[in-house]
Amino acid sequence: MAIIEVKQLSKTYGQGSAAVTALDGVNLAIEKGQFVTVMGPSGCGKSTLLHLIGGLDRPSAGSVFIEDKDISMLPDDKLTELRRRKMGFVFQFFNLIPVLSAEENAALPLILDGVKPEIAHTRAAEWLARNQMGDRLSHRPDQLSGGQQQRVAIARAMVADPLMLLADEPTGNLDSRASDDIAALLRHAVSDWGRTVLMVTHDPRIAAYADRIVFLKDGRVVDDTLLDGGKAENTRMLKEKVDRL
């Protein structure tokens, strides 16, 4: 069953002669439990696609379906609730609140949803432990490395038990070793925790962790491939595709 489906999705910025089409009639369906990576050159619309699927922005045309419900026309409050309960976000710049501890950051979605703090903090601590951050609960972001901050961000994304994780260049600010750790963690989220992950990246090495790669160019899907090889093979294949496309 497609948990995410977009139909003829388009997004245009600006008007008249200054208009820029970021997405141009994209059709895409993502099954439950898939790890999908969107790749493409700068300005191809990959982040825009993620924003529209995540309800962070509204399309100019077309529809976005989450569990068969069209979210494109939902009012802001409903979209906000959807993001809070059904989605987890992982950002390139981690986006942790600098004045909160790791545990408090991870508990944020539940606190926002009105869950009692004791329960929220317990679940946050559990997810941080799963992410090997159990001994850093009281640390503030400025006391953590980039990779550690991203682990906290992933725990935050998971704490509300969402259907899907949406990750926008999650390794963009990390070194290669930390990047591999984070990509493996996202893989883990799919394989062991049964989430659906949609990731945007420009790095073929990180994209190779996924089950499926969707290539965008000039706002359109130009390639959609399942990855069934090993990591190394997938990486090599993806690099070739990137060079070709």
Next chain:
Amino acid sequence: MRIQWLLATRYLRGRLRRSVLTTLAISFGVAILFGMNGLIPPMLEAFRHSMYTSAGQVDPTISSVSNGTFNQSVLNEVSSTAGVEQAAGYLAQTITLPTSLGGSSSNALSGVSSVNLTGIDPAAAQSTHAYSMLSGRFLSAEDTEAVVISQALAANLNLSVGDPLTLPATSGTAMLTIVGIMNVTSPTAVNQVLTPLPTAQSVLGAAGQINSIDVLFTASADRASVQAALAQRLGDTYKFGSVETGSEFTTALSLGSAIMWFFGIAALLMAAFIIFNTFRTLVAERQRDLGMLRAIGAKRSTLEGMILMESLLQGILGTAIGLVLGALLTIGMLRLMSSFIQSYLHASVGGPIFSPGTFVASILIGVGFTVASAYFPARSTLNVSPLEAMRPAVGTTENRRMHNRAWIGLGLIVVAGACLFLNNIGVTTLALLAFLVGLILVAPALVRPVAVVFSSLFGFIFPRENALARENISRQPGRAAITASSLMIGLALTIAIVGMVTSTRFGFMGYLDKSLGSDYIFMPTSLVLGNGNLGADPSLEQKVLQIDGVSEVTAVRLAYSQEDGNNLEVLGIDPTTFPTVSGLEFVHGDPQQSYAALAKGRSIIVNGIFSATYNVNTGDRITLKTPNGDQVYTVVAVAMDYLNAKLATGYISQTYLQKDFNVTNDVLILVNQSKNADKSKVLTALQEQAHNYPAFTLLNSAAFKQSQEQIFSMVMIGLYMMTIILTIPGLIAMANTMSINVIERTREIGMLRAGGATRGQIRRMILAESLMLSILGTLLGVAVGLFLSDFIIKAMVVKGFKLSFYFPTSGILIALVVGILVGVLASLAPARKAARTQIVEALRYE
């Protein structure tokens, strides 16, 4: 609510210096508002203590509505009313005790400066009051020049039973014998002197007069009915209540209270600028955090609530600190002022009195201003898109949509300026507001031009840094303008107040020259004519006139009255001699015709403050309450004299003062000597007369004028201090903004240092920026200050003072110096922080 609380408290702690500065700004404003308003109630209370009240077993006390004396035959009418068991008549007055008779000097914090002399019928008084004697005996019906004094008075003057007590009298002095010392617990009677009624009448020059009647009803009487019967019998010339003295001061104190509120609100307004700036900046800084919160599911209202919660917490904390600071400020100021109040107004002022209303108002205003100032920045979070979470942090420059607003602002300024020429106070008030709003709208557009002009001036002081400083200031014109506006208010007030005091000084010196321009003055002990000044019977004026070399003498007499429920002093003058020896500064009406009208009948000249406050104008007929019934007077002019300019006053002829108010005693005597007189002989003779009348001090007019000039100078210094204090919020605003600027540009500063800038250059760059900001604030302050200065003078003219606008040169100079000083001081800490930036850490800063 929980998440707002959590985030608000954490963010406040996370930016501690900024939180402290913002909180300080709120505290300062609340401290002034709360503290200054704790000053007025104890002063009012001190005046109430000068009222004559007695702690006895009386029912009502009857006194004249005019608070003056009345014929003691009224006692018979009261006594013969059904239901009245006993009625006792009193004649009481506070008398200043000169130093020559044992009174304390004006600078002394202890001692006796005045006594409450009360004439009683000993037998009747003891039936309505319980007097507890410590030594000696109480007064008896046979006593003549005997007194009973309070134990406090006896202790202070080191007197015992049998000792003489010499008091000033209208005939000079009165020597009385102490027959008893009584135990007095009432704070209003601590310096009480009781004497038989005829003795008091003789001392006070009020033969056959009393000023209150204590009434005791029969046990079975229906009190309300008896009181009603008395009211009907006596008429509306009398009231049921004590004699009130000093009530004419309440207008002045109300004005003082209004001024205190004004200063407090001004300080909070400056704090509002700081808070607005701070919250606007922090919302901009937290765009990514706010976007992230929206992305993970926070509602817009949650973000708005977070900002408002932060402002509420700061408001509560700042207000709490402000209340404590304000209380300390009041205690300190009352201690400083107690000797002044004791000397000039003969009242003892106690500790601060904070009414529940002052508490509530200060809390509501302090917290309210803070939250209101943060409201618009909080509302702006509603527009934060979740996409902000995706964007990298970069230093922001402002969108320059300010030009439209600047044009509107310029329009308002031009219209406001034109309105100045209309000379209408209502229009000028609106014009002032329009000018202020216009300036605030124009200010962002002025930032760059001011920066360009002054960077060329600073070019030789900061040759390598001024260009960067200029661009740094110009990139955030809105923030720069708001910061400068906070400084502007403090400096504008400084200039306006200096202008007001300068104009007032020249105006009042003009009144002084006119009204106290004689060669010599027999001045009462208190400058406020009514306050404890006994005066002298007419024989003193006659004796002075008979001195060889004295060419002219005129005297002033005093009574109290009410007109349409409003208290006023009524001065009796001789319409013939007064204009030649003294005179009034006329605002409306012809002097010659006015004095002639006074001589002919019931005409009255009112002073400006009475005319303006109660809307009484030339030609109006007013009804004055007198001990002899209501009397109608015609207003023939509006004019003022120096000593009474601040109190509601009317001038009538001495003939009618005697006829209607029963007053014949002189409280002020002005003397001119002839041109060819032997000055030393005249002075000796005058001094001899003054010696016999210790209630007066003989003054040389030139020396008196100089002493008044000195008082004005002291007041000016006090006001300078006050207004300099008002620039403190401006300093906080500048420090706050410079601190924000430095934090925002951490990476940039790191880059400059990496590129070879020295620590000194970084410091100088920050200093140059700070100076540019402060110069902008100073220029704005001068503009508003001049406008405000003109406005205040116009308002005082409307209030009845004859004043002209004097250009506040000294005020502007002070503003310039203070502005530059603020610029330097505000830069110190941020410049130091910027210069100490660790390059590598700075380059990694997010």
